Amino acid sequence: MTAERTATLDDVAKAAGVSRATASRVVTGQGPASRHARDRVAAAVAALGYVPDAAARALVTRTGTRLAIAVIGHTAAVLDDPYVGRVLTTAAHVAAEREVGVSLHWLPLNDPGSLARLADGRGLGGLVVVNPTRPALETVPRNLRGRVVAIGVGARDVPSFDVDNRAGTEGVVRHLVRTGRRRIAMVTGPAWLPCGDRAVEAYRQVLHDSGGEPRVVPGDFTAVRGARAAAEIMARWPDTDAVFALSDLTALGVLDGLHALGVQVPGDVAVAGFDDIAFAGLSRPALTTSTHPVEEIATAAAQAVLDRHNTGRATFFPSRLVVRDSA
Amino acid sequence: MTAERTATLDDVAKAAGVSRATASRVVTGQGPASRHARDRVAAAVAALGYVPDAAARALVTRTGTRLAIAVIGHTAAVLDDPYVGRVLTTAAHVAAEREVGVSLHWLPLNDPGSLARLADGRGLGGLVVVNPTRPALETVPRNLRGRVVAIGVGARDVPSFDVDNRAGTEGVVRHLVRTGRRRIAMVTGPAWLPCGDRAVEAYRQVLHDSGGEPRVVPGDFTAVRGARAAAEIMARWPDTDAVFALSDLTALGVLDGLHALGVQVPGDVAVAGFDDIAFAGLSRPALTTSTHPVEEIATAAAQAVLDRHNTGRATFFPSRLVVRDSA
DNA sequence: CTGTTAGCGCTTTCAC
DNA sequence: GTGAAAGCGCTAACAG
Secondary structure (H helix, E strand, C coil): CCCCCCCCHHHHHHHHCCCHHHHHHHHHCCCCCCHHHHHHHHHHHHHHCCCCCHHHHHHHHCCCCEEEEEEEECCHHHHHCHHHHHHHHHHHHHHHHCCCEEEEEEEECCCHHHHHHHHCCCCEEEEEEECCCHHHHHCCCHHHCCCEEEECCCECCECEEEECHHHHHHHHHHHHHHCCCCCEEEECCCCCCHHHHHHHHHHHHHHHHCCCCCEEECCCCCHHHHHHHHHHHHHHCCCCCEEEECCHHHHHHHHHHHHHCCCCCCCCCEEECCECCHHHHCCCCCCEEEECCHHHHHHHHHHHHHCCCCCCCEEEECCCEECCCCC | CCCCCCCCHHHHHHHHCCCHHHHHHHHHCCCCCCHHHHHHHHHHHHHHCCCCCHHHHHHHHCCCCEEEEEEEECCHHHHHCHHHHHHHHHHHHHHHHCCCEEEEEEEECCCHHHHHHHHCCCCEEEEEEECCCHHHHHCCCHHHCCCEEEECCCECCECEEEECHHHHHHHHHHHHHHCCCCCEEEECCCCCCHHHHHHHHHHHHHHHHCCCCCEEECCCCCHHHHHHHHHHHHHHCCCCCEEEECCHHHHHHHHHHHHHHCCCCCCCCEEECCECCHHHHCCCCCCEEEECCHHHHHHHHHHHHHCCCCCCCEEEECCCEECCCCC
16 A cells, blocks of 8 residues: 555566566557567556656657747737637646646747757757747757647648638628628737738638628737727728627727727627637627637647647637627 | 757766766755866856756656646636636746746545645656645645645645735725725635635624624635626625625626626625736726736746745735726 | 766667 | 667765
8 A cells, every 4th residue: 555666667577577678669669569568568567557757768769858838929928818828728738648747938029049949958848839920930940840830820840720710700700791790890910920811811701702891900919909909990990880809808908999989889889809718708798709719729739749640731620609799 | 050969967077177976066056066166067067058958867866857736626627717827827937947847737626645646656846736725735745845835825844825815805895995885795715725714804804893794605716606696695685885706707707797687886886806817907897806916926836846945834925906997 | 075886767779 | 579788868875
């Protein structure tokens, strides 16, 4: 009943009656091993509750023991975004099951060296780049190829995982059109963020199909910017009857800005967001939006690098319209 | 200019003209070393840009390479709480500077074995227990003593870091009293969570001093519970003129529940929360609350275990009243 | 105070 | 297919 020293590979080998080398081959799944050896080792592993020592393995394979999450942005404040918190929480949970840790890093936009500097520190098992730009992805060192994925746009050698914001945006904007709105404005994400482009294209397309004129205002995913954007939109196009923001946070800001202007929502102007964050249901009026399965995306991304999956070049996760009161 | 193999301790020793053992002593700061040796090694470290290999060090010291964040709760859903995301984000950032990773674990309430199971996995460098109960803290294995801290209540051998919710609650409730409220209800945190007790005591004290009767309803830090609690409070004590919730999320739910009942805020009933989350300023009416410096707390906790600080038994971080529209 | 000597637990040639 | 042997980079006794 006393907690004995945790089993080592030597113990497993001894118990299975094979050499440590053979036990290693079986455990890692690399290299040849007879059916017989395989079975005996597997049995011993189960019996002893053997778990490989990550540090020892990392030491010899130089493969690292840490999953780094690197978030690109203008300032280190991007790390405070609740979105990053959700990605990190999920990744840390997935990593924990494999006895690996996660670290968080800010990658300054337009600092090509920063990714390389991060990557050549030892101890890096894998890398998830959040919100990358295409140039940034070019700076991924070769020795990390195969252990890097992106959440956002990808690149050759860097598989990507992201929400299907094209279809999601289509769903939201079509809903707006279906409910009689025609003069629909959009608050986008930051201009440098390429993964928002798909959504803007979708917005333009739906507007084009329904005979509307695009009214695009740049955003930055913050609520403050949303409030300001609302004022800009109403000043520039006073007859606007709907605002779609590519982020719930921004949409909540729009709600605020419109309220300050004395504009009724959804009476005068409908408002819709994107993400379906926890607070979307708590605003007044409750926010109509489209889901963003952050946890699913982060799980897939973390698993891909930790398990060295060969996923496709780009994986998109569906977004679902959630109609509440604001549109 | 080509990135050469990153320097090893042997390289440092050679460059400094000392043995590897001496170099190790200087680098770790453990064990004796002459002034001369210290200087030469330090110079070599700087010149070569030497960074110790965490895996190798962990292997020999059996000290682990991972900082585990363990959150206690009824279900694994506690991991989804934005609060946990903020703690984790901060810890991962602090850990990243030291080349260590962070992993996230759920510790079921009333499962005494779970902490021990977590702790005897190899590779554990340190442990931060979030929202612990006192019995849970008793199960911390001896071999981890000195590398465990708590966010919430602590114990002997487990230093704690937490917001000063006693003073914070006093501030909020006194504000309520000062603005003419007398029949003040409180929605608490979960009953099993001991660190909320200080706040309840403070609430009772202020009420006692101002001649009010306590009206306490148990909460669980969720918005859904807040809405329900609002209904319960107004049914049980219809003349209630203020509600204080020990969590902004819950307070937002109270706002919602009151709205559904047709109760005006702050006209009929004032509402105040605790935490000052990002959305506190975006609700309608904007939420009056008291700050919770989660990032500061998590930074201190992570540093304490990573740097083996000897902090005091309990450290409290001040909370500051933020008056908005709801109270 | 310093250097020599053993390993930590694991993977990986390289002969057999 | 399998085992013996050689380390990965580091710390910790233990003599000097």
